[in-house]
Amino acid sequence: MSKIMAVNAGSSSLKYQLLDMPSANVLCSGVIERIGLEDSIFNIEINGEKHKDILDIENHEKAVNLVLEALTKYNVVKSLDEIDGVGHRCVHGGEKFASSVVLDDEVSKTMEELSDLAPLHNPANLIGYHAFKKALANVGHVAVFDTAFHQTMEADTFVYPIPYEFYKEYGVRKYGFHGTSHLYVSERCIDLLGNPSSSKIITCHLGNGASLAAIKNGKSINTSMGLTPLAGVMMGTRSGDIDPAIITFLMDKTGKTAYEITDILNKESGMLGVSGISSDARDIEDGYNAGDERAKLTVEIYINRIVDTIGSYFVKLGGLDAIVFTAGLGENSISFREMICEKLTDALGVKLDKERNNVRGKETLISADDSKVKVYLIPTNEELVIAQDTMKLLNLK
Ligand code: AMP
DSSP, rough: EEEEEEEEOOOOOOEEEEETTTTTEEEEEEEEESSSSSEEEEEEEEEEEEEEEEOOOOSSSHHHHHHHHHHTTTSSSSSSSGGEEEEESSOOOOTTOOOOOOHHHHHHHHHHGGGGSSSSTTTHHHHHHHHHHHHSSTTTTEEEEGGOOOOOOOOOHHHOOSHHHHHHHHHOOOOOSSHHHHHHHHHHHHHHOOOSSSSSEEEEEEEESSEEEETTTTTEEEEEEOTTTSSSOOOOOOOOOOTTTTHHHHHHHHHHHHHHHHHHHHHHHHHEEEEEEEHHHHHHHHHHHOOEEEEEHHHHHHHHHHHHHHHHHHHHHTTOOOEEEHHHHHHHHHHHHHEEEEEEHHEEEEEEOHHHOOOSOOOOOOTTEEEEEEEOOOOOOHHHHHHHHHHTTTTTT
């Protein structure tokens, strides 16, 4: 048995989960927010019991030390020697990493070189690594990349139709993200399908960020995000795909820079931008039910973009055995799932069972028995994949 810390370090946050492996029992979990700002928020949850503190946490090193102190303070472990490995969620592995790797100084350097592709994320992931490495010097570390699962896409899918030199010189291509989540839920789905020798699955990771993936025989053959997580379907605050010329058009009209417009596409678009209400699907649903026209339009665009993507992946896969819904919205919104599947009924014979779909956050079949495609709700578990890869790469039992 091993205890593995799964870490997701952001620029001002640190999410963590300590898992007992291989049972996957979660010993504690939590998130530290507003690192570097005044009034940082420290959270830890142990067996359903939550503790929250407002503290000044000036950097990730201090945040990591607070997490480790809390482990002994709340008797999660008797000593920090009990921790056998640390797995780090890393956003961009570029073309260098098609699977998880032991995270050492050389890998850390390569990740730094890839920071151009994920300037907000890779440096933050590395800050988390260095902080944990300092605090737990004798423990092995593993990097689990969000992009790795999609490295099986072929060139006709990942090369953009722009001058080829941009791909060769700058690495401009489709990478895709949420790979750990798409991997986890597709593996669970294949299991639920009875481990057939071949399978065609579309996974819909619908959270604040959202992406879909087409998965053939367990391998990603297309996904909706691109060079960055701004591409693809509509999201909470991100536009997803738009005509690229909109950027220069808006620069001319508003006098804003390309960076400012891109910031708007990342932070003020999507559900928030269209509705003018919120980036949260719950608020949009409330507006929709109250008859707000823009909330209605927001829902319609959101559903259309997902259905269009599913349609094109259906063709690419050459058929479809199952659709999977996961992440915050996918796991919890009964009505969004229903509206998406209704639009797929005529073309693909997808039929939800209303009773089965009346569920949140539980792994279950939600399609009707006569649906031509099975539909599953599968809660994602990226931490488990991180812990499993950490065990494997550090040769732990
Ligand atoms: P995530 O990024 O996976 O944590 O997902 C967060 C998003 O899930 C929120 O911004 C909401 O849009 C959505 N969400 C969470 N709970 C619900 C719910 N009960 N109904 C609809 N959407 C939800």
